[in-house]
Amino acid sequence: xxxxxxxxxxxxxxxxxxxxxxxxxxxxxxxxxxxxxxxxxxxxxxxxxxxxxxxxxxxxxxxxxxxxxxxxxxxxxxxxxxxxxxxxxxxxxxxxxxxxxxxxxxxxxxxxxxxxxxxxxxxxxxxxxxxxxxxxxxxxxxxxxxxxxxxxxxxxxxxxxxxxxxxxxxxxxxxxxxxxxxxxxxxxxxxxxxxxxxxxxxxxxxxxxxxxxxxxxxxxxxxxxxxxxxxxxxxxxxxxxxxxxxxxxxxxxxxxxxxxxxxxxxxx
Amino acid sequence: xxxxxxxxxxxxxxxxxxxxxxxxxxxxxxxxxxxxxxxxxxxxxxxxxxxxxxxxxxxxxxxxxxxxxxxxxxxxxxxxxxxxxxxxxxxxxxxxxxxxxxxxxxxxxxxxxxxxxxxxxxxxxxxxxxxxxxxxxxxxxxxxxxxxxxxxxxxxxxxxxxxxxxxxxxxxxxxxxxxxxxxxxxxxxxxxxxxxxxxxxxxxxxxxxxxxxxxxxxxxxxxxxxxxxxxxxxxxxxxxxxxxxxxxxxxxxxxxxxxxxxxxxx
Amino acid sequence: xxxxxxxxxxxxxxxxxxxxxxxxxxxxxxxxxxxxxxxxxxxxxxxxxxxxxxxxxxxxxxxxxxxxxxxxxxxxxxxxxxxxxxxxxxxxxxxxxxxxxxxxxxxxxxxxxxxxxxxxxxxxxxxxxxxxxxxxxxxxxxxxxxxxxxxxxxxxxxxxxxxxxxxxxxxxxxxxxxxxxxxxxxxxxxxxxxxxxxxxxxxxxxxxxxxxxxxxxxxxxxxxxxxxxxxxxxxxxxxxxxxxxxxxxxxxxxxxxxxxxxxxxxxxxxxxxxxxxxxxxxxxxxxxxxxxxxxxxxxxxxxxxxxxxxxxxxxxxxx
Numbered sequence: 001x002x003x004x005x006x007x008x009x010x011x012x013x014x015x016x017x018x019x020x021x022x023x024x025x026x027x028x029x030x031x032x033x034x035x036x037x038x039x040x041x042x043x044x045x046x047x048x049x050x051x052x053x054x055x056x057x058x059x060x061x062x063x064x065x066x067x068x069x070x071x072x073x074x075x076x077x078x079x080x081x082x083x084x085x086x087x088x089x090x091x092x093x094x095x096x097x098x099x100x101x102x103x104x105x106x107x108x109x110x111x112x113x114x115x116x117x118x119x120x121x122x123x124x125x126x127x128x129x130x131x132x133x134x135x136x137x138x139x140x141x142x143x144x145x146x147x148x149x150x151x152x153x154x155x156x157x158x159x160x161x162x163x164x165x166x167x168x169x170x171x172x173x174x175x176x177x178x179x180x181x182x183x184x185x186x187x188x189x190x191x192x193x194x195x196x197x198x199x200x201x202x203x204x205x206x207x208x209x210x211x212x213x214x215x216x217x218x219x220x221x222x223x224x225x226x227x228x229x230x231x232x233x234x235x236x237x238x239x240x241x242x243x244x245x246x247x248x249x250x251x252x253x254x255x256x257x258x259x260x261x262x263x264x265x266x267x268x
Numbered sequence: 269x270x271x272x273x274x275x276x277x278x279x280x281x282x283x284x285x286x287x288x289x290x291x292x293x294x295x296x297x298x299x300x301x302x303x304x305x306x307x308x309x310x311x312x313x314x315x316x317x318x319x320x321x322x323x324x325x326x327x328x329x330x331x332x333x334x335x336x337x338x339x340x341x342x343x344x345x346x347x348x349x350x351x352x353x354x355x356x357x358x359x360x361x362x363x364x365x366x367x368x369x370x371x372x373x374x375x376x377x378x379x380x381x382x383x384x385x386x387x388x389x390x391x392x393x394x395x396x397x398x399x400x401x402x403x404x405x406x407x408x409x410x411x412x413x414x415x416x417x418x419x420x421x422x423x424x425x426x427x428x429x430x431x432x433x434x435x436x437x438x439x440x441x442x443x444x445x446x447x448x449x450x451x452x453x454x455x456x457x458x459x460x461x462x463x464x465x466x467x468x469x470x471x472x473x474x475x476x477x478x479x480x481x482x483x484x485x486x487x488x489x490x491x492x493x494x495x496x497x498x499x500x501x502x503x504x505x506x507x508x509x510x511x512x513x514x515x516x517x518x519x520x521x522x523x524x525x526x527x528x529x530x531x532x533x534x
Numbered sequence: 535x536x537x538x539x540x541x542x543x544x545x546x547x548x549x550x551x552x553x554x555x556x557x558x559x560x561x562x563x564x565x566x567x568x569x570x571x572x573x574x575x576x577x578x579x580x581x582x583x584x585x586x587x588x589x590x591x592x593x594x595x596x597x598x599x600x601x602x603x604x605x606x607x608x609x610x611x612x613x614x615x616x617x618x619x620x621x622x623x624x625x626x627x628x629x630x631x632x633x634x635x636x637x638x639x640x641x642x643x644x645x646x647x648x649x650x651x652x653x654x655x656x657x658x659x660x661x662x663x664x665x666x667x668x669x670x671x672x673x674x675x676x677x678x679x680x681x682x683x684x685x686x687x688x689x690x691x692x693x694x695x696x697x698x699x700x701x702x703x704x705x706x707x708x709x710x711x712x713x714x715x716x717x718x719x720x721x722x723x724x725x726x727x728x729x730x731x732x733x734x735x736x737x738x739x740x741x742x743x744x745x746x747x748x749x750x751x752x753x754x755x756x757x758x759x760x761x762x763x764x765x766x767x768x769x770x771x772x773x774x775x776x777x778x779x780x781x782x783x784x785x786x787x788x789x790x791x792x793x794x795x796x797x798x799x800x801x802x803x804x805x806x807x808x809x810x811x812x813x814x815x816x817x818x819x820x821x822x823x824x825x826x827x828x829x830x831x832x833x834x835x836x837x838x839x840x841x842x843x844x845x846x847x848x849x850x851x852x853x
Contacts, residue, residue, distance in 0.1 A: 087434075088431070412641060512683060
């Protein structure tokens, strides 16, 4: 498997009224083709900052990001092809699309930009079907008339149009109800299998964590404290924080779930 | 004052004033340039606001003033809003050095008193209406830029705009995406500047360096104050006060409409 | 350090504007090439023309003119006024005092009334605050020109309560015992107009910032803790809003300079404003340039003072 996206030694800190806050401290990560990475960690622990650095929305204080082996800088230094091959699904489905726009005009924006830059793109109808919505029914509806789950599906459809190789989803399920979150998870899975798109998913959703992903990265206090294949991390977590995290997740949500209690048994 | 409380009333006042400006030849009793009447006549049915020391009908001049003053105000405001908004969006889009340079320029225009710049330009250039408008635009754009830039900087952080940025949308794509959020601020600033421009124009006339041929409200006030005996009788009541009130009503109505500008500013 | 750097940039920018502006405007005498000098010679009186050539060196290329201009500035040589036939620097220093006097006193009075009043109405519970706010908002939008003319018309011409023009009665000298009273009497009307124009924005912005702070969690928490009300008002609300209020008064002060110049014209007060009017009317370029430069630098100095005070009050603010 070839290496799609790599972050090497990424660090970032911000100035606050109380001194300098180190958000990321020497992060290394790599995403291989076809794999799905689940990124977990504390709220405010730098997950979103890491995603934004990978996307180029922010620049790291030190370290570099490689896209298919080529070093890419901030957003302004990236070419359209580089930008289009990595797509971002925002956390808040209510803010990431213009309320007044229709579905078709939302989806035709990336198509228009691809056409302008001579890049192959997916027809909006196809993208909509892949995202689990039927084309005719939704095309002319206003974004503001849709529910959160439907909006997030539109957001995925929009991300698919540029035929990306990577989609970074920043807590895309955290504002949805459990049903919609499960649907999202199956959409991710379908897209991963059908189109071979790789994912980095920031999540706290157990379905994504236990079923969907192939790798797990744990970010704690600005460092990656645990990284590895899902099975390995879930069954024998090395870091104290990962143990606590899984403990909490299973205690709160997973007692009756057979599969998860197996997981619990095997490490606990 | 009650009428200014409601926005609707203010809109009606502004529209009526603009309408008078558009149609004054139909309602004006005499030619404004006609000075064949007796001079300094008190108000009567022939001359509602009397005549000036030269024998012009004051009401007719005042009506011309609607077109000249409001016209100058709108023209200057359109230009300044356009330039100011474009610069604001450029600053917010390109950030970095471009942004810093634009910000420094707007700050300098706040540090230098506007009246000095206004007089500087109009004194050096020929006193025409066209140059007065340009002089007003020259320092007004910075006010627009300051406020719209601040607004644009927050709007550009919205996720829907960030999405377009992520796909390397150019400045037009971004402007289009931001327009819905920017528009209210731009519209408010435009209206706000209309009022300002009307005052600047009368200030120029007051200083005696406006276009002496353009019969704006300010110019009538200047003529009134230049007339020696303006305060000796009651002449000032129908010579000086009407143009003063016209400006006052226009500006008050405008400031009611642009009321939320303070909210945007803070 | 950062503030100092910014200030230097401002000064350079203001100097460049005052140098470039006349050269950019079509129709100005600076716009002629030196080959066309005879045209200019026919347009201006002989002595104006001579001093124009002597100070501006229109025969030299523009960058060199700028260097000469900067060199003259460092020597405080701003050229000779066409109209007064005196060095511009001398004229300006004679007038600057009155302008500074008017602007400082008027802003002082307005802040002295406006800030406590704004705070008082913001923290007061119930009452008719809306009425006051409306009065001030209405007053806020009345242009200075209208206030100035109305007040002069009523109080000075119609009722003859105050002297209508000048800073002091002609012929009276500083050593006379009545000089101070005379100056105060002449200053009352201009100051009145200025306070009427400056008070509303200061009141409104104090009111708005204090109202906003009043509803912040840390103030509400203090109220739950039964901390005395005047302590809350001063230590919690005023102290936290003061930097913000000051930074807005800074801008008001800069706007007020324009107002002061204007009021000076209406009341023929012998400050920079009156000089400005004469300069503009008689198209006295060196004087206009000098006024632009001096008022610009005055603004920069005011800005510098305010930024230093704000930084002192609130070290967290990044300039």
